[in-house]
Amino acid sequence: MNFVKDDKMIRIEDLVFEYGWDEEEAAAPVNAVDHVSLEVERGSFTAVIGRNGSGKSTLAKNINALLLPASGRVIVDGFDTLDDAALWEIRQRVGMVFQNPDNQLVSAVVEDDVAFGPENLGVAPDEIRERIRFSLTAVDMYAHRKMAPHLLSGGQKQRVAIAGVIAMKPEIIIFDEPTAMLDPEGRAEVMGIIERLHEENITVVLITHFMEETLNSDRIVIMDRGRIAMEGTPAEIFSRTAEIEALDLKLPFAVELTARLKERGIDIPAGLITERALSEHLLTLWKGNETSDLCPSE
Amino acid sequence: MSIRVENLTHIYNKGLAYETKAVDDVSFTVADGEFIGIIGHTGSGKSTLIQHLNGILKPESGSIFIGDAEITAKKIKMNEIRKRVGLVFQYPEYQLFEETVSKDIAFGPKNLGLSEEEIDERVREAMQMVGLDFATYAGRSPFELSGGQKRRVAIAGVIAMRPEVLILDEPTAGLDPKSHEDILNMVKSIRHRAGGIVILVSHNMGDVAEMADRVFVMDGGKLARVGTPAEVFADEAFLKRIGLGVPPAARMANDLAARGLASGRVILNIDEMTDFLADTLSGARESKS
Known part of the structure; x- marks a missing residue:
């Protein structure tokens, strides 16, 4: 052996x-x-x-x-x-x-x-x-x-x-x-x-x-x-969305949602592949919006 | 054609120490043309319930009517049930046995004593409905086909x-994402073309939310909840407690809601999720400027 x-x-x-x-x-x-x-x-x-x-x-x-x-x-x-x-x-x-x-x-x-x-x-x-x-x-x-x-x-x-x-x-x-x-x-x-x-x-x-x-x-x-x-x-891997789809595979939910939100003009950085990471980012965006709504520019 | 189930009870190992009520006093009706999704954890009674619907199991008590035929009646012939209710088991490809695809599909109709022409017509029709080209596949051995094709x-x-009720038990288990999608689309097209009732048993909450008109939730042999997907999947806490869950979009929406970003509606799929988030996030930005 x-x-x-x-x-x-x-x-x-x-x-x-x-x-x-x-x-x-x-x-x-x-x-x-x-x-x-x-x-x-x-x-x-x-x-x-x-x-x-x-x-x-x-x-x-x-x-x-x-x-x-x-x-x-x-x-x-x-x-x-x-x-x-x-x-x-x-x-x-x-x-x-x-x-x-x-x-x-x-x-x-x-x-x-x-x-x-x-x-x-x-x-x-x-x-x-x-x-x-x-x-x-x-x-x-x-x-x-x-x-x-x-x-x-x-x-x-x-x-x-x-x-x-x-x-x-x-x-x-x-x-x-x-x-x-x-x-x-x-x-x-x-x-x-x-x-x-x-x-x-x-x-x-x-x-x-x-x-x-x-x-x-x-x-x-x-x-x-x-x-x-x-x-x-x-x-x-999941940043290469077109290749993944060409291989008949599916994108994870968060990746798919990111792609769709980007098409609608929402700014989302690359690499948020889990639901948790994406949620965190969305909450930050939302809170940013809220704060600016509450404090209108003078 | 409708289904009526009245006070159905099934007991396994009756009289033994580990006697269990697998189905416990279940009653429901399904209207003609309805698509029903059944969810429940392993051992909740789903499979036992559907095996009664095509007569494989006989209940301890209660009755089942398919249209005007009582299939729980003592004198009913199995063939009468089989003509009305078709059950596709889990991993049905393991039950293929004939040397060609067309012979395998013809097996059931042959047992009904139909003529050769009628059998041939049905085989062609069925192959078309599941998306298998007759000229290409009829003469091939089912064992040379891919997993999705065998299924x-x-x-x-x-x-x-030609059943009036088609029951599918986990038809996509073990399939890759593309074959999974293909089988779901096939089920949709069968329903569209053949009409009748479709019952889908699945562990995939997203599929059930997408396909079903109503969802039956089984737990401990009982029908714990019945409602539209929006009604049933609105209660994530309950579903989790009984070993289930909600579709990914609903899970994320609930998480966001718990942390302040609530949609105020039930979100079941990625389209609804995209609309909600795009409206909320870009709407806020616009009102700012």
């Missing part, structure tokens, strides 16, 4: 993944991932967006060696996914959370479900108990540890699935549309946990169709037809 | 039954 100490958490070098039958990417072109190079910093939060079939999930599955490159390389924390002997090291480092929580829970009791991964790693029973406590606490589900997963809400189930991944103590967690099936509260819960994991220096990769979920990321990567179409911070 | 095929299979 070759190990090269690497300052990048994930290093993808000219990755090509030729199309096989991957259920979720059935519409993907022949090269589902087509000469992609990407580096992911330790502890960073990367959001990956792009239309259905653009290669997002295929890219993600190449990171934890569920899929292997046809050419190019994927290096995770110094381990090459093509190195059979490194598979164990890679799977320990990369956890994945998928769209449908019902497909990820295997046990009849919440805490057994969380224990499933560590048990397979051969972790000692005392340590497993500690990991159950730690991971269920991290997702605010410790009080539900004796419950049956099927009695939980969608958001709660997804939190248990995340706890199962946290219990493996991964360095990287890849979330593949984790909120697609959730109600508004469930979405907020899961996004809150993703942001908390990021704060605790877990490297987060989030695949999503919801633009608002990308706004707190360090970097957005937009995939299109197997290639990286755009890359940058959320503020950079 | 259209599945919806066409339901439309080919």
